[in-house]
Amino acid sequence: MDGFEKFQTSIHQVSLGLIKPVTMQQEEELVEVIRNHLFKRKGPTVLLEKLSIQEQAFQKVFYGYIEIAHSLDSLQNVEIYIRRFPYSGTTVKKVRYLQFIIEAYLHEIYILNVRLISYLNSIVRIYKKTEYEGKAVSVSRIMSKSVSTALAGC
Numbered sequence: 001m002d003g004f005e006k007f008q009t010s011i012h013q014v015s016l017g018l019i020k021p022v023t024m025q026q027e028e029e030l031v032e033v034i035r036n037h038l039f040k041r042k043g044p045t046v047l048l049e050k051l052s053i054q055e056q057a058f059q060k061v062f063y064g065y066i067e068i069a070h071s072l073d074s075l076q077n078v079e080i081y082i083r084r085f086p087y088s089g090t091t092v093k094k095v096r097y098l099q100f101i102i103e104a105y106l107h108e109i110y111i112l113n114v115r116l117i118s119y120l121n122s123i124v125r126i127y128k129k130t131e132y133e134g135k136a137v138s139v140s141r142i143m144s145k146s147v148s149t150a151l152a153g154c
Contacts, residue, residue: 004072011065018058057126064119071112078105109154116147 036043120140127136
């Protein structure tokens with residue numbers, strides 16, 4: 001199991017301890033919020049339940065993880081896109097298609113870099129003013145250098 005898979009497993013395990021059963025009242029509120037959000041209707045678009053500090057921290061970690069996973073999926077899909085030219089019989093030339101794929105790949109590398117650095121900064125903010133702040137800052141610096149080094153040639 002690689003590091004990212006271990007992280008995914010850890011996120012899943014923590015989420016099981018934080019996700020609470022939804023009561024019927026909360027379910028109705030959730031349905032209303034989702035409908036309002038999706039169909040741009042008037043009314044609440046977020047649940048107004050107050051999250052604990054631990055839940056807020058997990059939410060930040062989880063959403064950052066989702067963004068990073070999305071970037072990684074997009075980068076893996078480039079291999080599929082590049083194998084096949086889907087526009088035969090059109091004015092799109094193969095070289096332009098290849099150029100577009102390469103530009104999209106470089107764009108996604110940039111987005112991944114920004115998301116990783118932002119994620120590290122978010123983790124440091126979570127531990128601000130705690131006994132772990134120094135360790136979080138030091139690990140974040142090391143990991144930021146690693147990210148920059150790993151993505152420098154892309």
